[in-house]
Amino acid sequence: MHRGIYLLEEVEFHPMNSRRPLEYLRWLTAYKREDDGLGAGAHELTEGMSIRSRDIDLVGAFYAVGITGHPQFKVVTLWDCHGGWDGGWRQMLEIYDDVQKNLFLSDIDDLRHSAFSRPLGAAPGSPAVADLLDEGYAAPLYLFESAQVRPGAALDYLAAVQEERAPVLAEHGHRLVGSYEVQFCDTEVVTLWGTDIDAHLETQRSRDAALGLDDGVPADHRLLSWRRKARQYLEGPWRENLLSPYPGCKLAPR
Structure with missing residues (x-):
């Protein structure tokens, strides 16, 4: 057993153009759906879309409800690093081993204004998101x-x-x-x-x-x-x- 490792990213879009978060969410969810067909452990740094991997799993892509105190407009994403530190997290780090031109996400240039990431370690007793997904759990609001x-x-x-x-x-x-x-x-x-x-x-x-x-x-x-x-x-x-x-x-x- 190992602790679950996740990545939470908050992305902001300025100036206030409501199409940009929609374009970003469409782009992100579409290419990550394609990654679900990859084999476990298989990963590749590609031009324009960064790393392709099933083990870096986009489990949540959320539009922030601005009236509850978020900046407008904002997207929050939650990524599950399958395999923990030695799995999806290692794959994320490997893209920085020799900064190559395909590291840079040209497909979403000018969409995002800023992004802030938090690496997360599951606390003892925290649900595993993968288990919730296997159960079929989902909520209309978080x-x-x-x-x-x-x-x-x-x-x-x-x-x-x-x-x-x-x-x-x-x-x-x-x-x-x-x-x-x-x-x-x-x-x-x-x-x-x-x-x-x-x-x-x-x-x-x-x-x-x-x-x-x-x-x-x-x-x-x-x-x-x-x-x-x-x-x-x-x-x-x-x-x-x-x-x-x-x-x-x-x-x-x-």
Whole structure:
């Protein structure tokens, strides 16, 4: 057994041209669907499309729901490195061994304005995305959390998420998809949850009711208790946003 290794990338598009994220999502999902036909371990650095590999698996391609606090416009992608460090991650690194001209993604020149990547290591108890896909799981909406924790507190925070927060959110229609320690730093975590619009709205109203701001639904004070508990581990920005899966990506409903 080895820990799951993933890559999360946030891509922004400026100036505000709504066609660019659509073109990028179409391009990305189409060429990665072709890679599913490759053999395990087979990989090649190609002109214009970077590395072709089944083991660098695009499991999620999401359009960021801007009204929840994302920059507009934005795409978030989640990649599963099959085989962990010695599998898909090694293949990613090998494209930087001698910087060749086919490393550069000419097919998407001028589409992206900026991109920021986070390498992720699955925390103990985190679901394996491959297992969820084998199950046929997909959600119409995903809750994306990024948080800065005290140095060294990442795995402690994620253990608390799984022990205390996940059961509460499950009662509110949220399923934990991934619980990740950001690699090459000791101050950042990412979690991803599958949900839907009704569950999202019900959760927000239950929290408001616990604050005394909504008398039309039952209050769930555990939502407030979790935020107090979370502050024991946090030391910087914490944010949750919503993501909508692009049709055709593996975590999108079919």
